[in-house]
Amino acid sequence: xxxxxxxxxxxxxxxxxWTKSAGKVRGLVRDMxxxxxxxxxxVAWVMYSMINEIFVALDVIPVYPENFGALCxxxxxxxxxxxxxxxxxxxxxxxxxxxxxxxxxxxxQDTGEIPLSAPDSGMFKPVMxxxxxxxxxxxxxxxxxxxRYVDAPHYSFDNPIPPLDKASLPEVRSQYMKYTVAQLKGxxxxxxxxxxxxxxWDRLDEIVRLGQKTYGLWHQAFMNAxxxxxxxxxxxxxxxxxxxxxxxxxxQDAVDFYQGLVDEIDEKVxxxxxxxxxxxxxxxxxxxxxxxxxxxxxxxxxxxxxxxxFQSVYIPIPEVDIPDxxxxxxxxxxxxxxxxxxxxxxxxxxLGLTGLCxxxxxxxxxxxxxxxxxxxxxxxxxxxxxGTTIGQIYNKNLIAERSDVPTLLLxxxxxxxxxxxxxxxxxxxxxxxESLEQRGK
Amino acid sequence: xxxxxxxxxxxxxxxxxxxxxxxxxxxxRQQSPAGRRPRLLIYxxxxxxxxxxxxxxxxxxxxVVDDICMGTKSYLTDVATEGNLLTNLAQRYLGSITCPRTFxxxxxTRQQDLDGRFGYLAELAREYRVDGAILYVLMFCDTFEFDVxxxxxxxxxxxxxxxxxxxxxxxxxxxxxRTRIEAFLExxxxxxxxxx
Numbered sequence: 100x101x102x103x104x105x106x107x108x109x110x111x112x113x114x115x116x117w118t119k120s121a122g123k124v125r126g127l128v129r130d131m132x133x134x135x136x137x138x139x140x141x142v143a144w145v146m147y148s149m150i151n152e153i154f155v156a157l158d159v160i161p162v163y164p165e166n167f168g169a170l171c172x173x174x175x176x177x178x179x180x181x182x183x184x185x186x187x188x189x190x191x192x193x194x195x196x197x198x199x200x201x202x203x204x205x206x207x208q209d210t211g212e213i214p215l216s217a218p219d220s221g222m223f224k225p226v227m228x229x230x231x232x233x234x235x236x237x238x239x240x241x242x243x244x245x246x247r248y249v250d251a252p253h254y255s256f257d258n259p260i261p262p263l264d265k266a267s268l269p270e271v272r273s274q275y276m277k278y279t280v281a282q283l284k285g286x287x288x289x290x291x292x293x294x295x296x297x298x299x300w301d302r303l304d305e306i307v308r309l310g311q312k313t314y315g316l317w318h319q320a321f322m323n324a325x326x327x328x329x330x331x332x333x334x335x336x337x338x339x340x341x342x343x344x345x346x347x348x349x350x351q352d353a354v355d356f357y358q359g360l361v362d363e364i365d366e367k368v369x370x371x372x373x374x375x376x377x378x379x380x381x382x383x384x385x386x387x388x389x390x391x392x393x394x395x396x397x398x399x400x401x402x403x404x405x406x407x408x409f410q411s412v413y414i415p416i417p418e419v420d421i422p423d424x425x426x427x428x429x430x431x432x433x434x435x436x437x438x439x440x441x442x443x444x445x446x447x448x449x450l451g452l453t454g455l456c457x458x459x460x461x462x463x464x465x466x467x468x469x470x471x472x473x474x475x476x477x478x479x480x481x482x483x484x485x486g487t488t489i490g491q492i493y494n495k496n497l498i499a500e501r502s503d504v505p506t507l508l509l510x511x512x513x514x515x516x517x518x519x520x521x522x523x524x525x526x527x528x529x530x531x532x533e534s535l536e537q538r539g540k
Numbered sequence: 541x542x543x544x545x546x547x548x549x550x551x552x553x554x555x556x557x558x559x560x561x562x563x564x565x566x567x568x569r570q571q572s573p574a575g576r577r578p579r580l581l582i583y584x585x586x587x588x589x590x591x592x593x594x595x596x597x598x599x600x601x602x603x604v605v606d607d608i609c610m611g612t613k614s615y616l617t618d619v620a621t622e623g624n625l626l627t628n629l630a631q632r633y634l635g636s637i638t639c640p641r642t643f644x645x646x647x648x649t650r651q652q653d654l655d656g657r658f659g660y661l662a663e664l665a666r667e668y669r670v671d672g673a674i675l676y677v678l679m680f681c682d683t684f685e686f687d688v689x690x691x692x693x694x695x696x697x698x699x700x701x702x703x704x705x706x707x708x709x710x711x712x713x714x715x716x717x718r719t720r721i722e723a724f725l726e727x728x729x730x731x732x733x734x735x736x
Binding site for chain 2: 187188189190192193194197230232235236237239240241243244246247250252254255285289485
C-alpha cells in the first residue's frame, strides 16, 4: 500500500483530535513499544492493574498486550492475528484483545520473526508475563495461555474489589489491605527472582507518590472537561488521553502529560472553546470499550450536532490522601487501590444502591448525568468483553427509573470489526437523535 | 447427570439414600448395559442438562467419566473434617478442585505446569479406560475457553483422541453436533470390550 493510500485509510477509521494533548498520545504509545526494543532493559508483558509503579521502580519496561490489541484495531490489522488464534482453538467469543495477542505470538512462533504487519514494531520479547484478576478472569487466563507460544515465566496476582455494601466496614478494609499487600509482595518477589536484583523501596515510595500526583491531575482534567459547556474534550479524545494514566503511571512523562492537559482544558474553558459550534445534544459514552476499529463514528456523531462530553469507561481516579502512618510503599499502593474502590462504592451508595457489586469495568453513568448536563447516554455492547458489558442493562434500567435521559445501545466489539455494521450504527444513532429532538432537546 | 443434579437440590439425607440405592443397583449389574461401545470422558464447565450426554449415548458411545462442574469436580474431593473447618472449606475450593478459574503459580517448566493443570485428566482417562474425550465448553466461559487448546493437545499427546465442541447454555448447537460426534466415534472405533 502506498503511503498516501495508507494515510487515507487511516483517516477514514480515526476520530479527529480536539485537544493538543490527544495528538501527543500517539508518540507516547510509539515510544512505549520502541523503548522495549531500544533500551536493552528487561521487558515484561503486563495486564493493566494499577501497579505500573512497581515496574518503573524495578527498571522493567512494561508492554501491555491489551493496548497492543487496541492499537492493532485502530490500524485495522487485527484479522490475521485473530484468525491465527482461532485456528489454534481459541473461540471467537473470547476477548478479542487476547486473540490479537495470542495470534501475534503464534505467528511469531510459526515464522521465527515478529509479524511484519504488527504496528510500532510489535511487542518485544518479554522476560516475564504478569497477569492479574482485576476486572475479569481473562486477564490471567490469557497470560497463562501466552505460555503456549512465549517462553517466559508467568505470574498472576489477585486484585480483588470489595463489594459495594461492605467496602466501608473497617474489618473489610483491613482484610483487603492485608490480602492485597501479600499479593503485591508475591509479585515483587517473583520479579526480583527473575531480575536477580532487589526492589529499592525508597525509590518505589517516590514513584508511588509521583503516581498519586498523576492521578490527581488526570482526575482534575477529565472532570473539568466533562462539566464544561461547551465541551472542550470529547470522549474520543478521552479515549486517547487516558493512556498515560494506565500505561505510564509513575513516570515523569505522565505527570507532564496531565499537567499539560489540565492547563489546556482550563484555557479552553476560560475561552469557552468547544468542540462543535452548537451542542444540540450532549451525550455520555456510558459503558463498553470504544470501537477502536471505527473511531470515525465519533466524527459522524459530531456532524449530527452531538458530542460525547464524558465517558464512564476509563473513569479518572482521584488522588488518594494516604495517611502518613502508612509508610511501606506496597501498603501505600494497596491503600490507594482499596480507597479507590471504596470511593466508587460510596458514590454508588449515594444513589441508594445497596447489595450490589461494583461493576469493575463499568462506571455508573447515572452519576454523571447532572454533573455533565447530559441529554442522552450511549452504551456499547461488546461481543467479546464481558467485563465491560455485564451490568449495562442494569445501568440502563436504573437510568430509566431515576432520570428522563434516554439510553441507546449499540453493538459491536473493541477489536473485531466483523461484529461492526456502520449502516446499523448510523441508523440507530439517527433514530436516537430524532427521539432526542422530539423530546425538545 | 440426572442423579447429580437431583442431589444438589434435595435434602442431604434423601440424597444419601438415593445414592446408596444407585450404588447397590450398579454393583448388582452383571454386565455393561450396552455392550462393546466407545468409552468417553466428557470435560467442561457448567453442563447441567443431560441432553449432550444423551446425544453421545444415542450416537453409540458410553460416557464413563466426566470432569465437569456439576460432576466429578463437585464430588471427587472431600472437605477435611479435622482442624479449622472454614480453612478446610477454603482449601477445598481453592486448592483441591481443579477449576480453570483458580490460578496456581508454577515454578517449573512449561511441561510441569501443564502436568500440574491437566495431569489429573489424563489419569482419569487411564483409570476409566476411555477411548476418547469430549471437550464440551460453553461459550463465554472464558476460563475454560482459554484452556481448550492446551487441554486438547495435552490429552492428544497422552494418546487420547479429543473432540472440542463449543455450545451455548441453551443447547442450540446440539443438532450440528451430531455429525461431528458421529465422525469422531467412527474415527476412534468401537473401543474396549467393557468386560475384557
